[in-house]
Amino acid sequence: MLPDRPAPDFTLKSFFNGGDTEDFTLSSVKGNWILLLFYPVDFGYVTPTEFYEINKLMSKFKEANCSIIAISTETIDSQRSWWSAPRTEAGLESMDNLRFVSDRQGLVAASYGVYKANENVAFRATFLLDPDMNVVSIEKCDIPVGLNIGEQLRQVQAALEMEKNPGAGIPADWHPGDEINPDPFIPEPNRVIGDQSEDLKHTFDHTMYQSQASNYSTRSMNKSKSMSGSTGQSQASSYYNKSLKRTISS
Structure with a gap:
């Protein structure tokens, strides 16, 4: 719901x-x-x-x-x-x-x-x-x-x-009689204000890296299927853990 x-x-x-x-x-x-x-x-x-x-x-x-x-x-x-x-x-x-x-x-x-x-x-x-x-x-x-x-x-x-007031924004703790923002409350697509552009770029880069690391981890885990014995499984697990550490540290 x-x-x-x-x-x-x-x-x-x-x-x-x-x-x-x-x-x-x-x-x-x-x-x-x-x-x-x-x-x-x-x-x-x-x-x-x-x-x-x-x-x-x-x-x-x-x-x-x-x-x-x-x-x-x-x-x-x-x-x-x-x-x-x-x-x-x-x-x-x-x-x-x-x-x-x-x-x-x-x-x-x-x-x-x-x-x-x-x-x-x-x-x-x-x-x-x-x-x-x-x-x-x-x-x-x-x-x-x-x-x-x-x-x-x-x-x-x-x-x-x-x-x-269609499209208006009602702020937190608003009560009848208080002022409202008559402007649309949903930002325009790709609208960037001030220094937010660098923050957004960092967020985008970080998300891309997480996706890449996740894909790499998946490939590493799949690789373990072709390996035999506990040594192969341990190596695949090591690849997976290293990918996660790199993702978290970023």
Whole structure:
């Protein structure tokens, strides 16, 4: 799964705002920005903190026309119990504008590359999708590490800014109201600035030498097939090691 690639579509059991359980298809919300949020378990210690942050920022996600879809391998009944439980029990107190999706077999999590099969849970992850359901950004974390929800919102806002300014570059730590670079952010082919030409030449020469050394090493190893006994193998191995040393030292 990479940015600028189509997100896998799916249909799973789901509920929205505590409503009835229904089949939900991801492409049914195509046309909106979508934040897919994979999480491992209901309740717990880390997971509720992520959703409490979502709750704080929900109005801004709505302003950005961004739907939030929470996916886990938990059952719908478990998700519903967690959604309605009070915060004193690490619950979500029936927070609004949040869709839960149950991926019991982990097939969707696996298709997005975030399935931990030995525990049948999803790793923590977010996938920001544009209105055409192409991936804009990805964040994946190990289970004990909580996600930065504020950063997910910032990326949505940055993507919207790019829509208004095609080809513009959005700098690090940009927030709405900050200046942007209106120039194209992708350098022209073969464009060299200042002393970079010598650096690029060195990089090119170094890469060429690595390729040559690798080819030489391969030929040396192939040569060992025609040699007999351990002496021949030792000589071929020596050629290989010398080639690697020359590559590293360059």
